[in-house]
Amino acid sequence: MKKWGFLGLAAALTLAACGGSTDTASDGGPGTSGGASRLQTVLSRGQLICGVDGGIPGFSFVDESGAYSGLDVEVCRAVAAALFDDPNAVEFRRLDSTERFTALSGGEVDMLSRNTTWTISRDTSVGMEFAPTTFYDGQGMMVRVDSGITDLEDFAGRAVCVETGTTTELNLTDQMRRLGVEFEPVVFQDADAAYAAYDEGRCEGITSDKSQLIARRSTLPNPDEHTLLEVTMSKEPLGPLTVNNDSAWFDVVKWVTFGLIQAEEFGITSENVEEFLGSDDPNIARFLGEEGTLGTDMGLPNDFMYRVVTHVGNYGEIYERNLGSESEFNLERGLNDLWTNGGLLYAPPFR
Amino acid sequence: MVSHSDDTQKLSLKRVLRDERFWKIAFQVITALVVLLLIAFFIGNLNANLTRRGTAFGFNFMRNPAGFSIGESAIRYLPNDPYWKALLVGFSNTFTLVVAGIALTTVVGVAAGVASFSQNWLLYKLSRVYVGLVRNVPLLLQLFFWYFAVYSNLPRPENQISFVGIVYLNNRGVYIPWPATAQLALFGVGVVIVGAIAAFFLWQWHLKIRVATATGGKPQLYGLIGLGVLVAAIVVFGLNWRIPEEVEGGGVVGGLRLSREYVASLSALVFYTSAFVAEIVRAGIQSVSKGQWEAARSLGLPAPSVMRLVVFPQAMRVIIPPLNSEYMNLTKNSSLAFAVAFPEIYSIANTTFNQTGRPVEVFLVLMATYLVMCLIITLVMNQLNRAVQFKER
Structure with missing residues (x-):
């Protein structure tokens, strides 16, 4: 039985090899096979390859000059700073929502920082490894102000635009099933096409993470004509991720992310980090790599967090720059504040 | 004596190498080997990658509930279907x-x-x-052109276009009359196909008689006309057509909606x-x-x-x-x-x-x-x- 399965597979793979059209089988390459950690690959390459969305202002956005900005982008820069002491040693790859996991598991990118929701099935059956959440979000629904729609029940017989390959697609179905509302999903591969279709009236509503809706609203022709409904359909913890079964590399991404949070808790910023050097507090001395071997144990230079904070800053700085008071969105910290301030951000001890 | 047999052996090897038939077979074998190696490499690579990710090849997941909705479907589908x-x-x-x-x-x-x-x-x-x-x-x-340029310029349901009250057009899609049930629609298609086959044979018969006698063949011609009327009657009256109807305040009920995406x-x-x-x-x-x-x-x-x-x-x-x-x-x-x-x-x-x-x-x-x-x-x-x-x- 097994033999026949393999024969079928063999035939199909030959087809794939000739057609060269699947993005999984043809992208194996010598770089991804073998037992060595991705960490070695990245270090010897001298550059980090990071998968981002690139179309969401505030998270990852490419401006006219081709420069990337946003919270997701800065997480990539933080990892690059920890590895190479250079936040610009990153190559960004724009990935759409269906490409992202295959790109990561195929080895095309080293990590994803692409507003990806942490779910159990992605962690287990899809084969991903989620680093700490960098943005706690919830799913919302955007409608036109003049449509008269006030809650989800109003969508009976109406159409909702949604991006494929996202958790929002599933949550929307769950919510509507729970409410018993028959609606029409119009599922787009490309977020830009989905928002264009919403804008010209194909759908009465468009659903996505609230932060994304707010960011996208700013790019619509008349932002004031659109409003977000007062519903939160789901929990959407967004964060960076790496591929399964590579602990060494996963640890680096995980602890750099935790480091950003811990730096804010210590009150270390890109401006005052020099003052903390030579600190009497052993916690801070360990954190900045002046004591102990926290960095070298992980395969990084011992002062990796000093590098990160110098180049990128702490989590609070990143947030304010891209989403908070220094940005056009002016989002409250809310859940994305330190645990000491009533938020959910909490880093385990650096010891 | 020894050197002589050596010579013949060398000669026969040369002969084999010069033989066209040998090379024909050799190339087949080499090609087959290369293909097999390629396949083995791909399977090995796939297995290595799957093992690394901790997943195994198999189709059992197909039985799990899908959990997403689909906008339009020719067959019945619910989000909790597999x-x-x-x-x-x-x-x-x-x-x-x-x-x-x-x-x-x-x-x-x-x-x-x-x-x-x-x-x-x-x-x-x-x-x-x-x-x-x-x-x-x-x-x-061209797809984007049709979707975003042509069909998005159709009016909203409030002021949709109507053709003689049986076909409606708005930016949601096109609404056309359609038989009441799928069985009736299939029946209609069957009637048309059977009718067409019968008509073909009747016409051949008619031509044969015309060629043979230069006159006659009239009954076959009448039969053909009768057949046409019969099929038309079944299609028009027998299928219980649902005509789309405009509802107050825009929108359409009844008939078949071809979504804008489909059109x-x-x-x-x-x-x-x-x-x-x-x-x-x-x-x-x-x-x-x-x-x-x-x-x-x-x-x-x-x-x-x-x-x-x-x-x-x-x-x-x-x-x-x-x-x-x-x-x-x-x-x-x-x-x-x-x-x-x-x-x-x-x-x-x-x-x-x-x-x-x-x-x-x-x-x-x-x-x-x-x-x-x-x-x-x-x-x-x-x-x-x-x-x-x-x-x-």
Whole structure:
């Protein structure tokens, strides 16, 4: 039985090899096979390859000059700073929502920082490894102000635009099933096409993470004509991720992310980090790599967090720059504040 | 003595190396080895990667509930149906798109191809401009054009367009009359097919009698007319048609709604493929020698009959093989409809592998589906090709 399965597979793979059209089988390459950690690959390459969305202002956005900005982008820069002491040693790859996991598991990118929701099935059956959440979000629904729609029940017989390959697609179905509302999903591969279709009236509503809706609203022709409904359909913890079964590399991404949070808790910023050097507090001395071997144990230079904070800053700085008071969105910290301030951000001890 | 046998051995080796038959077999063996090694490499690579990720190859996930909704479906589907059902829905949508696409492409393509021989200046130019324009623009671009430029300019449901009160158009889609149930629709199609076959044989009978006796054949002609009236009556009155009706404040109830996604995809596919078919038809007609045209005209046949009875049947020999590959192109290109949100099988497969993290398995299913569809088209077209070839007796 097994033999026949393999024969079928063999035939199909030959087809794939000739057609060269699947993005999984043809992208194996010598770089991804073998037992060595991705960490070695990245270090010897001298550059980090990071998968981002690139179309969401505030998270990852490419401006006219081709420069990337946003919270997701800065997480990539933080990892690059920890590895190479250079936040610009990153190559960004724009990935759409269906490409992202295959790109990561195929080895095309080293990590994803692409507003990806942490779910159990992605962690287990899809084969991903989620680093700490960098943005706690919830799913919302955007409608036109003049449509008269006030809650989800109003969508009976109406159409909702949604991006494929996202958790929002599933949550929307769950919510509507729970409410018993028959609606029409119009599922787009490309977020830009989905928002264009919403804008010209194909759908009465468009659903996505609230932060994304707010960011996208700013790019619509008349932002004031659109409003977000007062519903939160789901929990959407967004964060960076790496591929399964590579602990060494996963640890680096995980602890750099935790480091950003811990730096804010210590009150270390890109401006005052020099003052903390030579600190009497052993916690801070360990954190900045002046004591102990926290960095070298992980395969990084011992002062990796000093590098990160110098180049990128702490989590609070990143947030304010891209989403908070220094940005056009002016989002409250809310859940994305330190645990000491009533938020959910909490880093385990650096010891 | 020893040196002599050595010589013969060397000679025989040389002889083998110079033998054409040896090399023929050797190349076969080498090719087979290379192919096998390639396959082994790919399987080994896949296995290594799957093991590294901690997943095993298998199709059991197909039985898990899909959990996503699908906008339109030819078969009944609920979000808690399994993945295989969702893929089946995708296939049914692809199927309706491909079948309608092939039928319309044949009509539009042949019309455009024949028009390029028209004596009518406007018709001729129109055909040339259409082919030139459409053949040279990428299909994906045309899809977006139809979806975002053509059909988005249709009015909102509040002030929709209506054609004599039975067909409605708005930016949601097109609403057409449709038989009350799927069984009735199939019954209608069956009646038309049976009627057409019967009519064909009646007409052959009529012609045979006409050729043999130069008169008569009247009963067959009446039979033909009667058959036509009967089929028309069944189709018009027997299918319990549901006519779309406008509701107060915009919108439509009843009838069949062809979503804007479907209509846009169909339009793009049909007009794109038809341009290629038009060129194939033109080439086919041009391949018929000038003498055939002249001979037909000298028999006193009017221009439409020259085309219909003499030139076109001969052109078919040249048209059918490349037409086969255009039909296959249309089938495969239908996967691009996912870009304008039509839930065909590629789109559903995309969501499925993204949700389950099983791209290899899902893509195998996808490849097999397109392969089978294309093989069926080829099978049918080969039969057709055999029928129109010269009969050498």
